[in-house]
Amino acid sequence: MPQRFRHMLGIEPLSAEQIAFLLDQSKSFQDIQRHPLKKLATLRGKTVALAFFEPSTRTRISFATAAARLGADTMNLQAEVSSLRKGESLLDTVRTLDAMKPDCIVMRHSASGAPEFVAGRLEISMINAGDGTHEHPTQALLDALTIRDRKSALMGLNVTILGDILHSRVARSNLHLLGKFGCRFTLCGPAMWLPRELECLGYPVRRVARAEEALEGADVIIVLRVQQERLHEPALPLEEYILLYQLTPKRLGLARPDALVLHPGPMIRGLEIDPAVADGPQSCVLEQVTNGLAVRMALLFLLIGAASADSEDAADAAH
Amino acid sequence: MLHIKNGRVIDPASRTDAALDVLLDGDRITQVGPAAEVALSLAARPAGSLEFIDATGLIVAPGFIDLHCHLREPGDESSETIATGTAAAARGGFTAVCPMPNTKPVNDNASVTRAILERAQAAGSVRVWPIGAASAGSKGEALAEIAAMREAGIVAVSDDGRPIATARLLRHVMDYCRSLDLTVIDHCEDASLVAGAVMREGRQSVRLGLQSMPAAAESIAVARDIQVAELTGCRLHVAHLSTRASLELVRAARQRGLPVTCEVTPHHFTLTDEDVGYDTRFKMNPPLGSREDREALLAGLADGTVDAIATDHAPHEPALKDVEFDRAPFGVTGFETALSLALELVHRNALKLPRLVELFTTGPARVLGIPRTIAAGEPADLTLFSVDHTWTFRAAESASRSRNTPFDGRSFRGAPMVTIVGGRVVFRR
Numbered sequence: 001m002p003q004r005f006r007h008m009l010g011i012e013p014l015s016a017e018q019i020a021f022l023l024d025q026s027k028s029f030q031d032i033q034r035h036p037l038k039k040l041a042t043l044r045g046k047t048v049a050l051a052f053f054e055p056s057t058r059t060r061i062s063f064a065t066a067a068a069r070l071g072a073d074t075m076n077l078q079a080e081v082s083s084l085r086k087g088e089s090l091l092d093t094v095r096t097l098d099a100m101k102p103d104c105i106v107m108r109h110s111a112s113g114a115p116e117f118v119a120g121r122l123e124i125s126m127i128n129a130g131d132g133t134h135e136h137p138t139q140a141l142l143d144a145l146t147i148r149d150r151k152s153a154l155m156g157l158n159v160t161i162l163g164d165i166l167h168s169r170v171a172r173s174n175l176h177l178l179g180k181f182g183c184r185f186t187l188c189g190p191a192m193w194l195p196r197e198l199e200c201l202g203y204p205v206r207r208v209a210r211a212e213e214a215l216e217g218a219d220v221i222i223v224l225r226v227q228q229e230r231l232h233e234p235a236l237p238l239e240e241y242i243l244l245y246q247l248t249p250k251r252l253g254l255a256r257p258d259a260l261v262l263h264p265g266p267m268i269r270g271l272e273i274d275p276a277v278a279d280g281p282q283s284c285v286l287e288q289v290t291n292g293l294a295v296r297m298a299l300l301f302l303l304i305g306a307a308s309a310d311s312e313d314a315a316d317a318a319h
Numbered sequence: 320m321l322h323i324k325n326g327r328v329i330d331p332a333s334r335t336d337a338a339l340d341v342l343l344d345g346d347r348i349t350q351v352g353p354a355a356e357v358a359l360s361l362a363a364r365p366a367g368s369l370e371f372i373d374a375t376g377l378i379v380a381p382g383f384i385d386l387h388c389h390l391r392e393p394g395d396e397s398s399e400t401i402a403t404g405t406a407a408a409a410r411g412g413f414t415a416v417c418p419m420p421n422t423k424p425v426n427d428n429a430s431v432t433r434a435i436l437e438r439a440q441a442a443g444s445v446r447v448w449p450i451g452a453a454s455a456g457s458k459g460e461a462l463a464e465i466a467a468m469r470e471a472g473i474v475a476v477s478d479d480g481r482p483i484a485t486a487r488l489l490r491h492v493m494d495y496c497r498s499l500d501l502t503v504i505d506h507c508e509d510a511s512l513v514a515g516a517v518m519r520e521g522r523q524s525v526r527l528g529l530q531s532m533p534a535a536a537e538s539i540a541v542a543r544d545i546q547v548a549e550l551t552g553c554r555l556h557v558a559h560l561s562t563r564a565s566l567e568l569v570r571a572a573r574q575r576g577l578p579v580t581c582e583v584t585p586h587h588f589t590l591t592d593e594d595v596g597y598d599t600r601f602k603m604n605p606p607l608g609s610r611e612d613r614e615a616l617l618a619g620l621a622d623g624t625v626d627a628i629a630t631d632h633a634p635h636e637p638a639l640k641d642v643e644f645d646r647a648p649f650g651v652t653g654f655e656t657a658l659s660l661a662l663e664l665v666h667r668n669a670l671k672l673p674r675l676v677e678l679f680t681t682g683p684a685r686v687l688g689i690p691r692t693i694a695a696g697e698p699a700d701l702t703l704f705s706v707d708h709t710w711t712f713r714a715a716e717s718a719s720r721s722r723n724t725p726f727d728g729r730s731f732r733g734a735p736m737v738t739i740v741g742g743r744v745v746f747r748r
Binding site for chain 1: 529
């Protein structure tokens with residue numbers, strides 16, 4: 001079933017059917033990444049505004065590249081040079097951007113709900129590129145695409161998420177996405193970042209304090225970054241984190257032999273992950289990055305491409 | 320003279336609930352009695368100007384008192400002024416409102432208190448009974464000029480907006496206020512647990528990814544305050560109590576005979592954290608609690624543990640609230656919807672009507688240590704309301720300067736109909 005999308009604010013409100021459609025659409029954009037000539041003309045004449053109110057390199061470049069490969073132009077707004085520093089409100093800043101008539105806005109912001117707030121006040125399509133500790137929908141989509149490629153299906157997998165779950169928008173979006181496909185979750189990390197309420201989101205979740213226990217039988221391991229820059233007062237000594245939660249080859253050995261290791265990046269070797277695991281055969285880290293382009297191209301195409309986007313058009317566009 | 324005919328007088332102080340007429344002369348009540356008696360004494364009087372209000376089908380109650388509001392003047396007149404705030408209060412059936420001292424400048428000395436009272440006088444609507452700061456600038460260090468403010472007209476002290484900073488300061492304030500016969504009102508929260516939080520901790524905060532405070536952030540402070548009240552013997556009033564644990568602490572303190580009272584806001588007894596999204600009209604402090612908390616508050620309202628319904632009317636001009644949830648100031652407006660929200664409880668049998676009247680009248684009066692009753696010689700402050708009048712609240716039509724209410728567009732059964740202050744009708748629906 002073709003699906004229409006006006007915004008992409010989060011995974012939570014999407015149905016499994018809509019998500020499956022997005023992943024199918026993304027598949028057709030994967031091939032382009034391997035093609036010697038990567039540029040399409042599908043979105044020629046369209047403009048994608050990148051409004052990043054929080055520092056980001058990877059996600060911003062991924063969206064900019066996705067737009068470029070579809071033939072769209074981009075407008076770049078970065079927090080460092082924006083008028084927010086001068087005290088302008090978010091709404092006024094985005095309205096100014098909107099007045100330059102882009103076709104959609106890709107927004108990252110440190111406040112949870114900021115893209116939803118703006119989407120409710122402007123006519124333009126909005127893509128959430130990560131909002132505070134709420135959601136990061138394109139990350140979850142690219143993770144799912146990566147898992148589906150290697151495991152052929154998402155249904156019923158045992159997924160272990162390792163790290164600071166409470167403050168992770170990646171964890172939330174992955175819970176919503178994989179949860180809708182019947183995955184079972186084991187959440188593991190320091191107890192203060194593992195609130196009981198995670199069990200009340202509507203998915204089968206168990207909280208485990210010991211990494212060894214959490215990794216046993218895992219099909220997929222999502223390693224979260226240790227976010228040293230925010231929200232962690234009082235801080236936990238990093239040595240403690242490494243001691244208990246670093247994904248080492250020994251710990252990985254407790255998971256299924258074919259378990260996948262995902263990491264949303266940026267990855268700090270020797271902190272949350274042992275270099276041997278990061279570079280090992282089970283690691284999907286670089287595939288995730290490539291799949292990020294496919295997912296974001298598919299999304300841009302569906303949001304601002306042909307007015308009556310359906311799967312046929314998308315497939316044509318991709319070939 | 321003003322003759323209020325055919326109403327149902329509910330006066331908790333005299334345990335009256337009967338069809339009675341009320342006669343006002345100037346700024347005083349002169350007679351309360353059966354229609355025939357009042358008619359007789361009217362006939363015996365020399366002719367003069369006589370007006371009447373037909374209160375058929377209405378409840379005639381002592382004038383409502385709101386123990387907790389923010390009128391924003393001086394200092395933030397683009398959000399509210401004493402004139403617009405008191406006009407909104409009159410529309411809500413309130414005859415007296417107690418503005419918190421967190422204005423700019425802070426009401427921590429007699430000249431600010433007098434300025435507020437002068438503005439209120441000029442506005443000519445409902446009575447304004449200011450609450451003075453407990454500490455200078457509400458900074459939590461030195462004491463404010465409490466005795467001088469008392470002479471000027473404050474009715475209680477509080478550092479509302481923030482808690483009275485330390486147990487040591489609270490002890491000094493309470494010792495002093497006991498000697499001045501003033502109630503100390505505290506905004507109870509443990510600052511370290513609240514820092515950075517924008518809503519209550521629970522399933523919804525985890526879902527939304529918003530920084531949250533646990534319910535214990537309030538009850539930890541309530542426990543501290545109760546013990547200092549016991550130490551000093553001063554009257555303690557817990558502002559906008561919002562959790563089950565805090566209520567249990569107040570209930571236990573009362574059972575031990577301590578002079579501890581509390582108030583609950585309409586938004587806390589109506590909404591829960593499940594109602595919070597990224598709409599900043601649902602952002603206030605204390606934040607909306609769990610369903611369990613709301614059930615506890617409803618029980619406390621019904622059984623007498625809660626002394627007063629207070630609005631915590633906290634206007635913020637639209638531009639301040641039209642931002643990301645994290646950046647929005649805390650607070651919602653509340654004057655015009657308070658009674659109607661309380662009547663929702665009456666309609667679903669969660670609250671008896673005389674008890675509702677008590678929560679708006681004798682309850683808050685007792686907190687301040689003043690009488691409130693409908694009797695000859697008392698001030699002619701009355702609130703007439705309908706239990707059945709249906710209407711829809713539109714924030715755009717509010718008398719307040721601000722629009723930050725979660726109840727815009729809500730339809731109600733029951734409304735304030737006439738507000739009388741000092742014998743003058745200041746609002747009539």
